[in-house]
Amino acid sequence: MDKKNIDWANLGFGYIHTDYRFVSNFKNGAWDEGVLTEDANVVISECAGVLQYAQTIFEGMKAYTTADGRIVTFRPDLNGERMEQSAARLEMPVFPKDKFVEAVLKTIKANEAYVPPYGSGATLYVRPYMFGSNPVIGVKPAEEYQFRVFTTPVGPYFKGGVKPLTIRISDFDRAAPNGTGHIKAGLNYAMSLHAIVDAHNQGFDENMYLDAGTRTKVEETGGANFLFVTKDGKVVTPKSSSILPSITRRSLMQVAREYLDLETEEREVYAEELESFAECGLCGTAAVISPVGKVVDHGKEICFASGMTEMGPVTKKLYETLTGIQMGTIKAPEGWVVEV
């Protein structure tokens, strides 16, 4: 198989049309078999549920080439499981996780020529999603749905080296205590756009959202979970029912315990205690971990000991171990790395 002629190292994070995508339709109470198609356009009613009332959910994962030349993806069963939970919360039919994994692997395989080579730092981003497709004008769930998977090659996240982020504590809220913060739904992102544009305009890379109920506890950013490292080397992540359960974060916590012999704790983290941490990182599929150097709380700067030029030592070990597991240079726990 010949790879496409793409300058992998200089790719950004954007949409590039690839050859195939997977489409399955839900009609009369059942999903059809689904097919791979070359047609990248979606044609739906002007009154489709997704267009009127935002009934849509998605997942994000990546495919890449390992050190020994296999094309793999990371823990796709957990993405499938999470999409089942997202669907249930928005009254959408569940696309079963086994069929989800099958569809994802099939789509990656069909676009093999776009999977970046090992060592390029680039990956093939995979975007499964589902939306209400039939006309809905009274507020209720759609009756017909489309599940799709497309892929797009994306460049190395740390192009030009690691640069710790400066983030602000946001006055906007991301998720209500009993709302939809824990599911991967487009609606959580639509309402975050103003906050992120405003943060960028003020010179910040990201927003740190607090719990909407008391505004005292750290939740997450718009698209990544937090990990903190205490001064005595314990890895701490915030616990809350309105945080999106990041697969990267859950994997890193396990790596901390089982590979690095570190203590871990998932607990409520108060904004007041931020100063007591030595390191802070954001975790998600795109970066694995990006280090945070500084949090700004309404003019007051909280600077982590790890500084503004590199990853902290524990963050770096976590990053190197998980990327080593993903790339096949460190032995993976059973089922983590799935060959296409």
Ligand SMILES: *Cc1c(COP(=O)(O)O)cnc(C)c1O
């Ligand atoms: C997708 C997402 C994450 C990261 O999850 P991963 O499974 O690690 O990619 C974190 N927070 C939010 C709000 C997300 O949507």
